[in-house]
Amino acid sequence: MNILIIERQKKMILETVTNNEEKQHIGDRVMVYYNLHKHTFSVRYDDKVFLHADYVKLGDVEFRVRKGGKEMVRQTEQKNVHAFVIGNLLDYCEFPCDNMPQEPTDKIITYDPYKYDSFVYKGTEEPVYKAKEVDMINQKNKLFVINEINSDVLSESDEIEGVPTKYTYITLGLFEKFKTKRYYFNKIVPVKDESPIPNKIKLEGIDGDFIFNKNDIYFKDQSAYIDKSSFDNQNPNFTLKNQQKLSSFIGITSSNVREALEKAFPENWNEQDKIFTPGLRGVYTIGEKTNDPLEDWSIMNYFDTKDEIHSLLYLKYFDDLKEGKEINDIVEWMSDLFKNDDEYTRMLVDRQWDSVKNGLELERLSVKNFLDKVGSDNVTYYPHGSKMDRWNGVDVTINGVNYQIKPLKTFNEEDGKYYINTYGMRDYKNKKSVNKIAFSSRTKVIVFDNYNYDVLSKNKAVFNEEPLIID
Secondary structure, eight states: OOOOOOHHHHHHHHSOOSSSSOOTTTTSEEEEEEETTTTEEEEEETTEEEEEEEEEEEEEEEEEEOHHHHHHHHHHOOOOOOEEEEEEEEEEEESSOSOOOOOOSSSEEEOOTTTOSSOEETTTOOBOOEEEEEEEETTTTEEEEEEOOTTTOOOGGGEETTEESEEEOSEEEEEEETTEEEEEEESOEEOOOSSOOTTEEEEEETTEEEEEEGGGOEEETTEEEEEHHHHHHHOTTOOOOOOSOHHHHTTOOHHHHHHHHHHHOGGGEEOOOSSBOSEEBSSSBHHHHHTOTTOOBBGGGGGGGOHHHHHHHHHHHHHHHHTTOOOSOHHHHHHHHHHHOHHHHHHHHHHHHHHHHHHHHHHHHHHHHHHHHHOOSSEEEOOTTBHHHHTTOOOEEETTEEEEEEEOOEEEEETTEEEEEOSSOOOOTTOTTOOEEEEEOSSOEEEEESSSEEEEETTEEEESSOOEEEO
16 A cells, blocks of 8 residues: 655644643634633633633734723723723633743733723833734733734724724625624625725625724624614615625636636646645745745645635726726736735735634644544555545545544434534545544544435534444
8 A cells, every 4th residue: 555654744743732621712713801800811702701711812813992981981980891802712721720821021012991092012002903913811911912913003094993994895694583683794804994984984895885884883703794774774775696606707716716826826836746636835835824844735725716715806806997907818817916916915815824724723633633542553644735635535544444534522412313513524425535534532533434424514414323432
């Protein structure tokens, strides 16, 4: 048997996980505030507090101050919760924590409602609205910036109380349940506003461009919503478009995106060989994000099947048309964009990375947990871009058996059916190379043959055959 052993990836997969316990909502976008009663941080997801922690690490961070709460503090001199740090949850230590990192001495961020309108750097009192990574340590100073976003920090003139005044969105949908009726703008991205309007928020996307009163818009994770009554008052003639893949109508398709990537970076394009699929190497790489110089598979290779990227390209296409740019060939236009518009391309790469990084981390952890339980000296690992990984759906081969491995969240049996809660689930029955599907956690591995099951959602599947359970 031909065995492809990638020692570097083996080491990465088998390295010790930072924490001994599985943690909730790692990778999810959360809102953190200082709990005035418990004297520690409260961490909220989907409008519910699920954690109190003395240490919280966040990525892709926003610092947000609610104007009404700030003014109430100044008027009544009574504290209330109105200042939040919002970001992707990377790590935490639950309250009470005996093993917190030491406080650094610089890049400290603070907030005082009596002195400031926003979060500020403690040393200079300069406003700060965003950061790449932040450590929140429940000691004297509370907040520390680890990596700043210099190019994306919006100036005070472009902000209204710490909230950007202009966003792009990918989809617009109507939510109706009982008395709740709202329009949701999904996958929003803050963008530079050349002409901000006081107390207004702009939202631009495929379904139209809108301007709303700031107080009518509410932000939640990567979405914004407005009550239907407010929306209808300002847009009485609006009707939702039929949300088919509008980008494909103008030629932004998987095959054209791949062709554009090859044209943009011919020196980095590698043709298919016995092991790897065709794709880019050495440009915008996974290794740049993970600090692994040997990992040269490009994040841009995932552009071909990512609807969000296609929609963002669609928006950019029409922006260029509005500015009078002549576009005769969609592939040539995308190729020129990827090659010459570094700022927009980097934004696409960052958005793509946001969608795959948590999956890659969960995959790595799941494989590690699986191997810790199963163990074998005869293991084949398949690197990013390999045919077995990308086309055939195989994560590892052990003693000649091919496994697709998923994280195990919960497992229960009802009337001979076996329900699995996981992440990133899909139907692998058409992947003939996959022999078994394994779901793994730190304490349990559950293995099914790759047949006789139904995928209920990306997070849930039901199997009709009894599994092998390894505790």
